Amino acid sequence: MNKNKDVMGDEQSGALMADVARLAGVAISTVSRALANPGRVNEKTRAKINAAAKQLGYTPNAMARGLRVGKSNTIMIILPGSPYYGASQIIPQVLQSINKSLIQEGYNLMIANLDREEASERHILNLAFGGTVRGAIIFSSKLPEVDGRSPAGAGLPIVSMLFDMSDAGVPSVVTNDREAIRDATTELIRLGHRRFLYIAGPRGNYHDVERYAGVLEALWAGGLSEEAVSISGGDLEYQHGFETGIRAVDDFMKLDARPTAVIATSDDMAISFMSRIQRAGLAVPGDLSIVSFDGSPVCEFCSPPLSTIKQPVEEMGRAAVDLLLDAIDQRQKMAEVRTVIPSELILRESIGTPKS
Structure with missing residues (x-):
């Protein structure tokens, strides 16, 4: 039996975790924590441990260490x-x-x-x-x-x-789904828009409930009623966002009093909607303004570049x-x-x- 085996069982040939701990002047548990969760050990102690590990040529096998102590990493x-x-x-x-x-x-x-x-x-x-x-x-x-x-x-x-x-x-x-889309709708109202198309996500979905509530709050604050917004979508999951946007174009074209602004609950919806509506001969933003939600990088490269609510991913x-x-x-x-x-x-x- 190897009597020098590290108590943490780090499956390491050569220098052991205990050797690093002795050289750094800290407990073995502190070395283990510094290697597994660096942010949970203060910078000064972490520097001492890193220096000791480098001097000894110690490189732990994280997976083996996790298995030996019975905890997955x-x-x-x-x-x-x-x-x-x-x-x-x-x-x-x-x-x-x-x-x-x-x-x-x-x-x-x-x-x-x-x-x-x-x-x-x-x-x-x-x-x-x-x-x-x-x-x-x-x-x-x-x-x-x-x-x-x-x-x-x-x-x-x-x-x-x-x-x-x-x-x-x-x-x-x-x-902040509700507040973010409320601010976007408020900006559209400030620009003079009074009729809106809301492209919805799946009915009852947390995001859609919050975002539509934000639209309504902006309308009420701007002296408008819920009648100012028409709704398309609601029957497809978010993974079908492109299809939802395409269908919304058909709904838009059927409206007697067409909206001047579109609020889409995902970038996918807005991208496909904008592509199809431009093919139908309408100009963005000349005939129709569009804003969406997600903030994906592709929005910057749409034509025209798409206004969007960027999530802090x-x-x-x-x-x-x-x-x-x-x-x-x-x-x-x-x-x-x-x-x-x-x-x-x-x-x-x-x-x-x-x-x-």
Whole structure:
């Protein structure tokens, strides 16, 4: 038996974690924490540990260390199905932000698709109950559940991203959907617009409820009624945003009193709507102003560049990771938390004053 084996079992030939701890003059647990979660050790101590590790040529095997102490260093990201991931303009940006934050904290990322089929939900639950993952960030308004089992029942720390699940006891990181779209609508009213087309997301969806409420608040504040807005969409999920925008053109053309401004609840909807409406002979913004929600980079390269409400994806990703790792470190049930990070209205050439 190797009597010099590191108590943390870091599966490392040569220098051990204990050697690093002795040289740095700190506890082994402090070395472990500094390597796995650098942000949770003060800079001075971290510098001493890094210098000692470099001097000794110590490079830990993070996966082996996690397995040896019986704790996974993998965080599961639960997406609402591959079609959504493929079509969404901002999900890749959010994932990049989360992955960057997790790497900085010594964790790996695993992606699971929640397509509401029993097989996929059972697979996710097996990962949760089997100890394969340490925590989860979910992009859905509902937790997977099969045979009465859910990730929460496994004692797995969970954070919801983009969807507010705080009422269900799940800490959530969201943006200010209602206030952001209220500000965008207020800007259109300031420019002189009095008739609007609202391209809706799926009926009853958290985002759509909040965003339409923001439109109404702006109308009422501007002395207008709900009759000032016509609604298209509501019957397709957000992953079908391009199709929703195309259908909205047909609805727009059928209106007797055509709106002078369009408010789309996703960039996908606005992009396809603008393309089709221009083919129909209408000018943007000459005949019609358009603003959307998400803030995807492609909006800048539309013709004309599309005004959009930019979601703070990097900040939201960092906040979600911080919430989750706090829960993991504290080993206690997370309180009901709702973290709101404001979005930003980016004004571009797709909006202007209406024709007189």
